[in-house]
Amino acid sequence: MNQKKKAKRFAQLHVKGTPLLLYNAWDAGSAQSVLEAGAKAITTSSWSVAAAQGYQDGEAIPIEFAEQIVGRIATSVDAPVTVDFEGGYSEDDSELADNISRLIDLGVIGVNFEDRVVKGSGLYSVDRQAQRLGAIRKAAAQKRVDLFVNARTDVFFEHGEDAAQAVDEAKGPRPTQMQARPASSSLA
16 A cells, blocks of 8 residues: 555544544554454654653654664555654754655655653743644645644643643644645545
């Protein structure tokens, strides 16, 4: 199955009322085992990929090494692969887009993208996170890949008591519903 078919298959797995269960893999062998157990897609966990190699979570594993692992996973399975890419390994939107482009080139069809400042503290503002998501969308559009973006919030990760901020974030421009797709995409 080529990358475009994998992206289409991943989109088809998202059915309202039927949650898609994704199981984490941390290397090519675990990805193959997950598929053999019946999974329809593979996802990585930043923590498990890092910990399996002796690194802490939080972009401590060098991006080049993470890309090697992700590339091996993506080429070893005939299924959609989505990657927990934490904060994208950059504060700079252009570099973020380049990082995403390399993941796409490795065969990835989706990313989990956090709104917390990985190498700092707190969360990006809604506007700043929307700009970052825009850079990801643009990179995917340039590659003409229907990249699925799980734009998650980590408001409770460091600030579990801040429910008011979670409500304010939810009232924002809804970046969690953004999905990077080429302009000519026929997917709704």
